[in-house]
Amino acid sequence: MIRDGMYKLYAIIAAEARKLRHDKLDLLTRSVQPILWLLVFGEVFSTLKVIPTGSYTYLQFIAPGILGQSVLFIAIFFGINMVWDKESGVLSKLLVSPISRFSIVFGKALSAGVRGVAQAVVLLVVVVLIGIPLYPNALFTLAVFPVIVLLAALFASLSMVIANVFRTRERVMGFGQLLTMPLFFTSNALYPISVMPVWLQYVSAVNPLTYGVDLLRGLLITGNLSGWWIDLAVLLGYLLVFSFIGSRLMKKILE
Amino acid sequence: MVEDSVLSVKNLVKTYKGGVRAVNDVSFEVRRNEVFGIVGPNGAGKSTVMKILVTLIAPTAGRVSISGLERPGEDPGIRKLIGYVPQDISSDGSLTGLENLVLSARLHGLRGREMDDRIDRVLERMDLKRAEDRLTSTYSGGMVRKLEIAQALINTPKILFLDEPTVGLDPAARDAIWKQIMSLQKSSGTTIIITTHYMEEVEALCDTVAIMNRGRIVAMGTPERLKGMTSKAKIVIELKSGKSARVAGMRINGGVARIESDHPDVDLPRYLSLLYAKGLAVRSVSVKEATLDDVFLKFTGRTIGETDHGWRSAKKTRNTMRRLG
Numbered sequence: 001m002i003r004d005g006m007y008k009l010y011a012i013i014a015a016e017a018r019k020l021r022h023d024k025l026d027l028l029t030r031s032v033q034p035i036l037w038l039l040v041f042g043e044v045f046s047t048l049k050v051i052p053t054g055s056y057t058y059l060q061f062i063a064p065g066i067l068g069q070s071v072l073f074i075a076i077f078f079g080i081n082m083v084w085d086k087e088s089g090v091l092s093k094l095l096v097s098p099i100s101r102f103s104i105v106f107g108k109a110l111s112a113g114v115r116g117v118a119q120a121v122v123l124l125v126v127v128v129l130i131g132i133p134l135y136p137n138a139l140f141t142l143a144v145f146p147v148i149v150l151l152a153a154l155f156a157s158l159s160m161v162i163a164n165v166f167r168t169r170e171r172v173m174g175f176g177q178l179l180t181m182p183l184f185f186t187s188n189a190l191y192p193i194s195v196m197p198v199w200l201q202y203v204s205a206v207n208p209l210t211y212g213v214d215l216l217r218g219l220l221i222t223g224n225l226s227g228w229w230i231d232l233a234v235l236l237g238y239l240l241v242f243s244f245i246g247s248r249l250m251k252k253i254l255e
Numbered sequence: 256m257v258e259d260s261v262l263s264v265k266n267l268v269k270t271y272k273g274g275v276r277a278v279n280d281v282s283f284e285v286r287r288n289e290v291f292g293i294v295g296p297n298g299a300g301k302s303t304v305m306k307i308l309v310t311l312i313a314p315t316a317g318r319v320s321i322s323g324l325e326r327p328g329e330d331p332g333i334r335k336l337i338g339y340v341p342q343d344i345s346s347d348g349s350l351t352g353l354e355n356l357v358l359s360a361r362l363h364g365l366r367g368r369e370m371d372d373r374i375d376r377v378l379e380r381m382d383l384k385r386a387e388d389r390l391t392s393t394y395s396g397g398m399v400r401k402l403e404i405a406q407a408l409i410n411t412p413k414i415l416f417l418d419e420p421t422v423g424l425d426p427a428a429r430d431a432i433w434k435q436i437m438s439l440q441k442s443s444g445t446t447i448i449i450t451t452h453y454m455e456e457v458e459a460l461c462d463t464v465a466i467m468n469r470g471r472i473v474a475m476g477t478p479e480r481l482k483g484m485t486s487k488a489k490i491v492i493e494l495k496s497g498k499s500a501r502v503a504g505m506r507i508n509g510g511v512a513r514i515e516s517d518h519p520d521v522d523l524p525r526y527l528s529l530l531y532a533k534g535l536a537v538r539s540v541s542v543k544e545a546t547l548d549d550v551f552l553k554f555t556g557r558t559i560g561e562t563d564h565g566w567r568s569a570k571k572t573r574n575t576m577r578r579l580g
Contacts, residue, residue, distance in 0.1 A: 004364055007361065007364065007366070008361065008362055008364070010361070011357075011358055011361030011362055012358075012362075014357075014358075014361075015347070015350060015354060015357075015358040018350055018351075018354050019347075019349045019350060022349055022350070022390065023349065087343070088343045088344045088345065089340075089341030089342065089343035089344055089345030089403075090344075090345050090346075090347055092306075092311060092339070092341040092343070092345060093339060093340075093341060093345040093359075093406070094362075095310075095311055096309050096310060096311060096334055096337070096339045097334060097359070097362040097363070098331055098334040098335045098362065098363060098364070099362050100331075
């Protein structure tokens with residue numbers, strides 16, 4: 001039963017991975033923005049030295065932040081695909097297949113992770129090329145990828161909740177835009193939580209991106225993984241909740 | 256219950272939000288290995304009936320039983336037994352034909368050699384072997400439909416549901432799809448349920464037809480039987496002079512007489528001699544055999560082309576056409 005479910009999840013993820021293979025240009029164009037954040041914003045604020053980042057350079061500090069942000073930007077619009085699938089017959093056919101609603105949403109969410117990982121590889125290469133020193137532990141670096149998958153899946157499932165509520169491409173796009181910047185700026189991606197005003201610290205504490213970036217920063221730069229299980233639990237919790245809500249809403253999407 | 260019944264629908268009702276009754280007390284039975292057609296204009300409720308049957312939406316009231324499984328309640332079981340081709344394009348354009356088939360096969364739990372064999376068989380059957388590695392977005396409309404049917408056949412379904420399978424296709428492609436449907440029924444013994452608003456399609460394909468109008472089934476039977484419910488033929492006699500008159504029960508309007516007749520072979524000579532006797536010269540004569548269009552007109556008071564499609568369904572049809580190219 002569980003094996004059967006896993007196999008069908010794999011079927012959905014494999015199909016999404018195939019799509020990515022047919023669309024390599026997309027991968028490159030999407031990498032431009034995060035690279036600009038690193039090269040322009042990162043470099044400028046590095047020289048300004050206005051943000052206290054302890055014993056690490058500012059570039060080291062924001063590299064994991066930009067990684068998290070780029071994953072957020074890819075995944076938060078993932079629901080648009082679902083609107084498209086709904087307007088064509090693709091979603092209808094999927095819903096008539098012997099697979100649970102939850103598996104559909106969860107599988108699609110995880111497949112956003114495939115895109116996330118591809119993007120992360122590109123970004124990590126850039127990080128190494130511009131000479132940002134990473135924490136020297138290959139296992140830690142490899143562990144970055146499952147975190148990327150988790151983070152991408154989380155925001156993709158949130159996006160599918162949005163898609164099931166708003167139902168048109170334009171509105172999903174609009175709402176996604178509305179979310180990206182606040183999620184980015186209220187997280188610890190660009191500055192440490194300690195420099196935020198108190199009210200913002202509270203917002204930051206419920207922002208899933210904060211937990212993702214915290215994990216990524218530990219794995220990539222500092223090697224400090226204290227509280228990793230909290231990060232992981234929060235990310236998984238958000239993913240399951242969003243996937244569950246998404247699959248419940250999907251029951252009504254075709255009526 | 257009809258013997259050999261694979262699908263039974265009893266008193267089905269679907270009321271949408273806002274109180275619109277899309278389906279209003281619909282009942283029918285489908286026998287094993289028949290092609291069952293649901294026909295009617297856009298908005299008649301036929302797609303809604305199909306969506307309920309394939310487990311996409313829940314009925315407001317009524318009972319559905321598919322191969323002994325009840326809906327809702329045994330939806331997961333039903334999904335294993337059926338194949339469904341929605342009206343809108345359901346193959347993923349950003350995948351190749353083969354990748355689409357692999358996805359469908361895996362979702363039915365197929366793997367390894369068995370999966371490859373099944374995929375080969377449906378590719379062969381739908382004549383798509385040569386196009387398997389092309390992106391579906393480069394397919395012609397007819398090819399996409401064939402691929403969709405191939406995907407729906409991957410689990411060798413007991414019942415195949417086709418929602419407007421030929422809408423937006425050119426005549427040649429439509430013909431090819433018809434042939435496939437007929438050969439499917441003959442060779443594999445699949446039961447096929449099809450919705451359409453093309454009457455000629457119904458006549459060519461279906462063993463049983465249900466005519467739907469405004470959410471109800473207004474007539475049901477074999478195409479022959481349905482055609483028997485209206486007069487067999489229409490006789491049209493055009494006179495040389497454009498006058499109006501009554502000749503022995505025949506009403507002539509502006510020089511044209513339209514007569515319904517069950518025996519045109521006997522009636523036509525009789526009418527002609529009546530007209531000659533009155534000294535009315537005849538310009539032309541035509542006899543038109545009754546079609547299901549006439550049956551539809553009789554039961555709904557409108558022809559299928561006259562019905563108001565509305566913005567939504569017009570948009571939908573055009574989208575389908577555009578994408579099918």
